[in-house]
Amino acid sequence: MSTNWEYDCIVIGAGVQGSFTAYQLAEKKQKTLLLEQFILPHTRGSSHGQTRIIRKAYEQGFYTHMMEESYELWAQLEQEAGVKLYRQTGLLVMGPEDSQSYQLYKNNLQKNKVPMAILNRDTFSQHIPNVNLAVGDGAVVDITAGVLYADRALKTVQRQFEKLGGVIRDNEKVTDIKPGPVVTVSTSAGVYRAKSVVITAGPWANKLLAHTGLQLPLKVVKVNVYYWKEKVPGTYDVKQRFPCFLLTECEETKYHIYGLPSNEYPGLMKICYHIGGETDPDERDKQTDRSDIDILQRIIARCFPGLVPEPAVVESCMYTMTPDQHFVLDRHPSHSNIVFGAGFSGHGFKFGPIIGKLLCELILGEVPSYDLSPFRIRRFQDQTKSAL
Numbered sequence: 570m571s572t573n574w575e576y577d578c579i580v581i582g583a584g585v586q587g588s589f590t591a592y593q594l595a596e597k598k599q600k601t602l603l604l605e606q607f608i609l610p611h612t613r614g615s616s617h618g619q620t621r622i623i624r625k626a627y628e629q630g631f632y633t634h635m636m637e638e639s640y641e642l643w644a645q646l647e648q649e650a651g652v653k654l655y656r657q658t659g660l661l662v663m664g665p666e667d668s669q670s671y672q673l674y675k676n677n678l679q680k681n682k683v684p685m686a687i688l689n690r691d692t693f694s695q696h697i698p699n700v701n702l703a704v705g706d707g708a709v710v711d712i713t714a715g716v717l718y719a720d721r722a723l724k725t726v727q728r729q730f731e732k733l734g735g736v737i738r739d740n741e742k743v744t745d746i747k748p749g750p751v752v753t754v755s756t757s758a759g760v761y762r763a764k765s766v767v768i769t770a771g772p773w774a775n776k777l778l779a780h781t782g783l784q785l786p787l788k789v790v791k792v793n794v795y796y797w798k799e800k801v802p803g804t805y806d807v808k809q810r811f812p813c814f815l816l817t818e819c820e821e822t823k824y825h826i827y828g829l830p831s832n833e834y835p836g837l838m839k840i841c842y843h844i845g846g847e848t849d850p851d852e853r854d855k856q857t858d859r860s861d862i863d864i865l866q867r868i869i870a871r872c873f874p875g876l877v878p879e880p881a882v883v884e885s886c887m888y889t890m891t892p893d894q895h896f897v898l899d900r901h902p903s904h905s906n907i908v909f910g911a912g913f914s915g916h917g918f919k920f921g922p923i924i925g926k927l928l929c930e931l932i933l934g935e936v937p938s939y940d941l942s943p944f945r946i947r948r949f950q951d952q953t954k955s956a957l
């Protein structure tokens with residue numbers, strides 16, 4: 570049962586972040602093993618489903634900068650694999666005109682010269698039919714935004730990794746990590762040794778990091794993914810170029826609400842609240858909190874008159890939240906050949922190619938392409954537990 574292999578790097582977790590990291594490592598001629606606990610593809614982590622939003626609209630400029638290159642890398646992968654992964658729809662950002670959040674989105678788009686359109690009350694209904702702009706709300710469109718085909722993207726990057734000679738072993742849960750100059754990784758099926766390890770285990774990050782004596786302030790939440798039926802099929806359809814949207818957080822909503830045009834299920838639009846109930850990732854479906862539904866029904870009845878304000882389909886996904894909702898990209902404080910990417914806080918998919926590039930740079934000891942200070946663990950100070 571036990572097999573011994575030598576690898577330059579073992580990547581633990583074949584979600585979007587681990588798959589892109591493995592791919593980048595293989596591109597750099599590193600002999601790489603990608604380990605996944607479930608049979609691929611699966612629906613039990615954070616990267617499954619047909620669609621994700623890709624956008625440059627962010628409150629923080631550092632994300633907008635990273636997205637510039639991320640778009641290029643997504644396009645490169647599309648070209649290399651001959652597969653379409655992105656569809657441009659634009660992203661409509663709506664929120665109280667005088668709120669800090671709305672102003673940050675708008676100013677950041679302007680400052681970074683992202684192609685955009687500011688809609689006033691008169692032009693709004695011309696461009697965005699069947700949506701009611703709330704009194705006092707502003708509206709701005711990030712024209713570069715769109716939909717990423719998530720499941721297809723994961724399959725594509727994993728296939729490209731294998732084409733480069735990378736090895737994927739799914740249905741192999743990592744049960745132990747022994748740090749050292751050569752790291753020993755034990756799984757349900759064998760033992761592997763590598764010069765370095767990348768941990769990209771999504772909601773299971775802390776369970777894996779526990780083997781290395783480190784715990785991060787991460788909170789795993791189950792998110793209800795709601796699909797809402799169009800009263801007239803086609804009203805909010807991707808083929809009619811209906812945009813993705815984001816309602817910024819405000820006094821009423823506390824967290825943002827986002828939606829995607831109907832696409833994967835004909836006649837159904839995906840609209841969710843950026844929040845969820847805390848859960849253990851191995852017991853996700855025991856979390857049955859649906860307190861998000863009231864707010865969604867209220868907003869949908871008010872802003873989307875063409876939708877039936879009753880969910881037609883409900884699916885599940887998980888977010889791994891950090892206290893400030895920024896990612897964690899860092900090297901282990903005691904073991905320099907262990908690197909991790911975690912806490913993507915429900916907005917990490919669009920960054921997959923960049924996260925892969927950055928984690929690869931960290932593991933190879935190269936200067937990271939971006940300032941990683943917003944993502945380092947030292948920002949948590951008192952909240953990070955290290956047993957070492």
Ligand SMILES: Cc1cc2nc3c(=O)[nH]c(=O)nc-3n(C[C@H](O)[C@H](O)[C@H](O)COP(=O)(O)OP(=O)(O)OC[C@H]3O[C@@H](n4cnc5c(N)ncnc54)[C@H](O)[C@@H]3O)c2cc1C
Nearest residue numbers: 582584585586606614615616622743771886913917918919
């Ligand atoms: C409902 C929903 C909507 C979202 N919308 C967007 C969006 O519009 N735009 C956007 O950019 N982002 C979005 N996100 C966020 C994005 O999908 C996540 O940030 C991203 O998928 C996180 O990827 P990951 O690789 O870190 O985690 P995961 O996809 O969970 O991957 C981790 C992998 O590690 C494996 N693993 C864990 N433990 C072990 C072990 N012991 N041994 C082996 N393997 C292990 C897991 O099985 C899993 O496959 C959304 C997320 C959700 C849930």
